[in-house]
Amino acid sequence: MKRRDFIHLSGLGLGALMTPGVMAMGNPVSAERLIEPGIDAAAKKLLADTALNATKAKGATYTDVRIGRYLSQSIFTREKNVQNIANTETFGVGIRVIANGTWGFSATSDVTPDGIKKCAETAVAIAKANSKLQKEPVVLAPEKGYGEVTWNTPIKKNAMAVPVKEKIDLMLAANNAAMDNGAAFVNSALFMINEQKYFASTDGSYIDQDVHRLWPNLTVTAVDKASGGFRSRQGLSTPMGMGYEYMDGTPSEKIPNAAGFNSYRYSYDMVEDAITAAKQAKEKITAKSVVPGKYDLVLDPDHLGLTIHESIGHPLELDRVLGYEANYAGTSFATLDKWKSGNFKYGSDIVNVIADKTQPYSLGNMGYDDEGVKCKEWDLIKDGVLVNYQAIRDQVGILGEKESHGCSFADNWSSVQFQRMANVSLKPGKEKMNPMDMIKNVEKGIYILGRGSFSIDQQRYNFQFGGTVFYEIKNGEIVGMLEDVAYQSNTQEFWNSCSAICDKDDYRFMGTFFDGKGQPSQSSAVSHGSSTTRFDGVNVINTARSI
Amino acid sequence: MAILTKEEAKKYIDKALSYAKADETAVSISGGRTGNIRYARNTVSTSGESNEIQLSVTSVFGKRIGSSSINELDDASLKKAVERSEEIAQLAPENPEYMPMLGPQPEQSAATFSTATDKINPDYRAQLAIDSIEPCNAAGLVAAGYLEDFSGFVARGNSKGQFNYNTSTSVDFSVTVRTEDGTGSGYAIRDFNDVSLLNSKDVTTVAMQKAQASKGAQAIEPGKYTVILEPTAAGDLLRLMFGGLDARSADEGRSYMSKKGGGTRLGEKLFDERVTIISDPANTEIPLAPWDGDGMPLKKTVWVENGVVKNLAYSRYWAEKKGVPPLSRPGGGGFGGGGFGGGGFIFSGGDQSVADMISNTERGVLVTRFWYIRAVDPQTLLFTGLTRDGTFYIEDGKIKFPLKNFRFNESPIIMLNNIEALGKPQRVGGSMIPPMKIRDFTFSSLSDAV
Numbered sequence: 001m002k003r004r005d006f007i008h009l010s011g012l013g014l015g016a017l018m019t020p021g022v023m024a025m026g027n028p029v030s031a032e033r034l035i036e037p038g039i040d041a042a043a044k045k046l047l048a049d050t051a052l053n054a055t056k057a058k059g060a061t062y063t064d065v066r067i068g069r070y071l072s073q074s075i076f077t078r079e080k081n082v083q084n085i086a087n088t089e090t091f092g093v094g095i096r097v098i099a100n101g102t103w104g105f106s107a108t109s110d111v112t113p114d115g116i117k118k119c120a121e122t123a124v125a126i127a128k129a130n131s132k133l134q135k136e137p138v139v140l141a142p143e144k145g146y147g148e149v150t151w152n153t154p155i156k157k158n159a160m161a162v163p164v165k166e167k168i169d170l171m172l173a174a175n176n177a178a179m180d181n182g183a184a185f186v187n188s189a190l191f192m193i194n195e196q197k198y199f200a201s202t203d204g205s206y207i208d209q210d211v212h213r214l215w216p217n218l219t220v221t222a223v224d225k226a227s228g229g230f231r232s233r234q235g236l237s238t239p240m241g242m243g244y245e246y247m248d249g250t251p252s253e254k255i256p257n258a259a260g261f262n263s264y265r266y267s268y269d270m271v272e273d274a275i276t277a278a279k280q281a282k283e284k285i286t287a288k289s290v291v292p293g294k295y296d297l298v299l300d301p302d303h304l305g306l307t308i309h310e311s312i313g314h315p316l317e318l319d320r321v322l323g324y325e326a327n328y329a330g331t332s333f334a335t336l337d338k339w340k341s342g343n344f345k346y347g348s349d350i351v352n353v354i355a356d357k358t359q360p361y362s363l364g365n366m367g368y369d370d371e372g373v374k375c376k377e378w379d380l381i382k383d384g385v386l387v388n389y390q391a392i393r394d395q396v397g398i399l400g401e402k403e404s405h406g407c408s409f410a411d412n413w414s415s416v417q418f419q420r421m422a423n424v425s426l427k428p429g430k431e432k433m434n435p436m437d438m439i440k441n442v443e444k445g446i447y448i449l450g451r452g453s454f455s456i457d458q459q460r461y462n463f464q465f466g467g468t469v470f471y472e473i474k475n476g477e478i479v480g481m482l483e484d485v486a487y488q489s490n491t492q493e494f495w496n497s498c499s500a501i502c503d504k505d506d507y508r509f510m511g512t513f514f515d516g517k518g519q520p521s522q523s524s525a526v527s528h529g530s531s532t533t534r535f536d537g538v539n540v541i542n543t544a545r546s547i
Numbered sequence: 548m549a550i551l552t553k554e555e556a557k558k559y560i561d562k563a564l565s566y567a568k569a570d571e572t573a574v575s576i577s578g579g580r581t582g583n584i585r586y587a588r589n590t591v592s593t594s595g596e597s598n599e600i601q602l603s604v605t606s607v608f609g610k611r612i613g614s615s616s617i618n619e620l621d622d623a624s625l626k627k628a629v630e631r632s633e634e635i636a637q638l639a640p641e642n643p644e645y646m647p648m649l650g651p652q653p654e655q656s657a658a659t660f661s662t663a664t665d666k667i668n669p670d671y672r673a674q675l676a677i678d679s680i681e682p683c684n685a686a687g688l689v690a691a692g693y694l695e696d697f698s699g700f701v702a703r704g705n706s707k708g709q710f711n712y713n714t715s716t717s718v719d720f721s722v723t724v725r726t727e728d729g730t731g732s733g734y735a736i737r738d739f740n741d742v743s744l745l746n747s748k749d750v751t752t753v754a755m756q757k758a759q760a761s762k763g764a765q766a767i768e769p770g771k772y773t774v775i776l777e778p779t780a781a782g783d784l785l786r787l788m789f790g791g792l793d794a795r796s797a798d799e800g801r802s803y804m805s806k807k808g809g810g811t812r813l814g815e816k817l818f819d820e821r822v823t824i825i826s827d828p829a830n831t832e833i834p835l836a837p838w839d840g841d842g843m844p845l846k847k848t849v850w851v852e853n854g855v856v857k858n859l860a861y862s863r864y865w866a867e868k869k870g871v872p873p874l875s876r877p878g879g880g881g882f883g884g885g886g887f888g889g890g891g892f893i894f895s896g897g898d899q900s901v902a903d904m905i906s907n908t909e910r911g912v913l914v915t916r917f918w919y920i921r922a923v924d925p926q927t928l929l930f931t932g933l934t935r936d937g938t939f940y941i942e943d944g945k946i947k948f949p950l951k952n953f954r955f956n957e958s959p960i961i962m963l964n965n966i967e968a969l970g971k972p973q974r975v976g977g978s979m980i981p982p983m984k985i986r987d988f989t990f991s992s993l994s995d996a997v
Contacts, residue, residue, distance in 0.1 A: 109618065327692055
């Protein structure tokens with residue numbers, strides 16, 4: 001844990017120019033506290049107006065206020081034991097202003113009229129101080145005020161309201177199932193997030209949002225002490241913008257994959273997956289080591305999501321393209337001249353990629369982003385051609401657009417909002433096709449499911465991805481499990497080798513809670529939808545070594 | 548105000564402990580100032596500072612553990628925090644691995660605090676940024692950099708009479724310099740406890756030289772090459788193996804330290820005989836807080852000597868189970884002053900500089916740093932990643948031309964069996980790491996990234 005992860009923010013000293021996004025993990029609280037209501041919207045509106053009035057009086061030309069109550073519960077188990085249960089709460093306000101054409105931001109945990117007024121004045125003072133260093137004044141794309149509106153993640157069961165014992169029972173049942181099926185070790189974890197976010201701005205919006213996310217996580221390890229070999233198989237769950245209903249294991253949401261077991265769509269069966277994982281972890285120890293060479297790859301959505309994230313999501317973030325992330329995450333190969341040409345072939349003709357924050361059950365799903373822009377969907381790649389980026393109010397003008405894409409996000413009330421990845425998803429194929437149909441046409445290939453190691457260069461050209469389980473395809477049939485598989489490619493070459501995409505019935509999400517960006521780093525949660533997809537002639541390496 | 552004195556901290560801790568009714572109670576207070584400044588495109592983008600103080604209570608009934616924390620230190624808040632922690636503990640399931648708290652431990656001092664770093668203010672940070680940006684502006688180069696500084700304290704006491712207190716400071720600075728046309732890129736990074744050792748202009752000069760020298764990079768075939776890893780690059784890979792110096796995962800058969808047939812590789816010669824790795828909280832270049840997270844004193848420890856694995860870390864739980872004394876690794880404590888993020892290790896080296904190593908190399912590749920390193924196989928510690936911000940071809944003792952970046956697939960275990968030479972260690976990410984000349988380093992493909 002880094003220092004800043006446990007030192008969280010309250011007041012700001014004078015002279016601070018912009019509050020660092022100190023990760024406010026929050027204070028430990030009881031599980032009951034997680035279902036107690038926070039202050040109501042009317043009270044938040046009064047507090048927000050206090051900030052809006054205070055900044056106006058000091059000369060700000062734009063202000064937004066985010067009053068946030070962030071709740072989390074994390075449960076960790078290993079084999080038969082509960083290792084830890086952590087419930088946390090953090091509550092505070094972040095105020096961002098434009099004064100003298102320059103951004104200023106300040107945050108405080110003192111959510112009282114006095115505390116907010118002081119914080120608001122600090123934000124303006126910071127903007128004015130920063131304006132001496134400013135080269136070009138901030139220009140915001142216009143956004144209409146929405147008045148008093150609310151938005152809630154469409155959940156059926158608030159995970160925070162489910163008794164801790166019920167959750168532990170399920171996790172230990174999964175652990176036991178894995179152990180009974182030959183696992184040497186099993187770790188399971190359940191992360192639950194509830195962000196109660198209130199946004200107000202001088203545009204006339206008062207937006208009250210209740211955002212829920214959940215992530216069950218499973219790692220099953222098999223060990224063969226005689227050979228000194230061990231292999232782990234990760235669970236095939238994914239983080240979702242859902243309530244505890246994701247844990248119901250609903251049969252209709254189990255999608256049979258081409259390797260003869262179940263993948264999961266909008267519902268996860270943790271016990272079933274633990275059993276499969278234990279069997280597969282053992283099988284992996286003795287599986288055939290891959291012969292390196294060119295293969296046609298058939299990639300399951302739970303695997304492909306990460307490839308989309310790294311090779312399309314990140315390079316199409318406009319702030320990266322412009323150089324603002326040069327010292328950390330890097331820049332991008334997808335430069336403005338490529339986009340302007342109107343004919344930069346990012347992928348083959350069947351590659352259509354959208355960005356959105358509107359798909360139900362996705363992690364990015366919200367009514368409005370963190371600068372009060374109504375969330376929407378837009379095209380990034382159309383018929384294989386690069387057509388757009390992801391941009392927010394102070395940069396979308398560079399693209400000649402008059403409206404923000406609505407993908408501004410801050411990971412806490414204490415962090416300043418900036419451009420973050422929306423859900424970036426590959427549209428399903430138009431023709432009827434399931435993974436079994438797809439594999440029938442593959443002569444020499446590898447079917448990859450689940451996440452493995454992933455690495456990509458700082459401009460997003462060259463990447464290498466592993467996976468969780470691999471199956472060899474020969475003459476249209478799966479002939480057995482493979483190990484030591486990783487594929488290497490170049491982003492443009494890879495997406496241009498895309499030759500088939502399964503239909504919408506196979507469409508599923510892969511997601512992450514921890515997309516990191518910025519210095520100090522902020523985390524953002526994002527999903528990637530896709531159907532099983534085929535890529536031809538991709539370079540596969542063998543990763544086995546002996547030490 | 549954020550840094551409490553030892554006496555002030557003890558007063559709050561004793562007060563909180565006086566309210567406790569649990570079998571065992573621990574109270575810690577940590578606080579300090581974190582500041583930063585970030586710039587890109589030769590202009591400051593964000594900067595700031597925050598001050599915080601937090602008191603945390605851990606209560607234990609039998610093997611049931613609960614905790615709570617607060618940011619106010621008045622008596623009523625302290626009492627409430629203790630009560631809340633006890634409520635949570637009574638509802639928690641038992642943790643069978645819980646080890647009773649330790650009583651008083653021998654006092655040890657640490658040189659982790661620097662007054663110069665403690666005095667950093669926004670003007671100081673701005674000047675550091677300007678010193679980095681201005682030369683880049685003048686040379687037609689584009690800088691993006693980040694400085695983060697910390698000054699704070701940690702104090703902890705428990706109901707068994709243990710009390711520890713430590714102050715620490717740190718500063719981390721990194722800068723990426725690119726040519727305006729985007730065809731060259733250089734990088735440099737430094738970290739210290741004492742900011743007076745940091746000259747942002749000098750650090751930036753290194754990144755500027757690398758940016759200019761890396762223009763017009765040429766491609767050579769991927770394959771096995773002799774490499775010279777600058778300390779930053781070597782540290783990027785070595786810190787990944789420090790986490791495996793742990794007995795439990797080795798005993799459980801799921802680590803590169805696991806032995807065929809069961810048990811650990813303690814006592815085995817796993818590396819070239821020039822490899823010696825120790826940790827020493829008293830080392831003045833990378834001072835560490837002298838306790839681990841349980842309040843146990845950190846000792847000078849030899850982990851690897853002449854290539855032989857001499858020690859693995861034992862948590863108190865695992866040590867009891869195995870009937871051996873517990874042993875902590877640096878980096879596991881969370882007590883401030885180094886030891887975070889894989890720091891705290893001292894890797895022995897020689898006297899050669901990077902320049903000396905280049906002049907002694909017939910053919911090879913000089914690597915400034917690695918990027919996006921991810922584990923490929925935990926069994927062999929195989930990692931993949933890429934070179935970045937300054938990769939050069941060496942021929943006949945001289946840098947001949949800049950190279951396009953490579954992807955590598957390599958294990959630090961294999962790498963430490965292929966040592967040609969070790970240079971003079973330098974502080975990198977809180978550890979002392981030498982530049983390394985390694986033969987047969989595996990580059991598996993080329994990248995177009997600059």
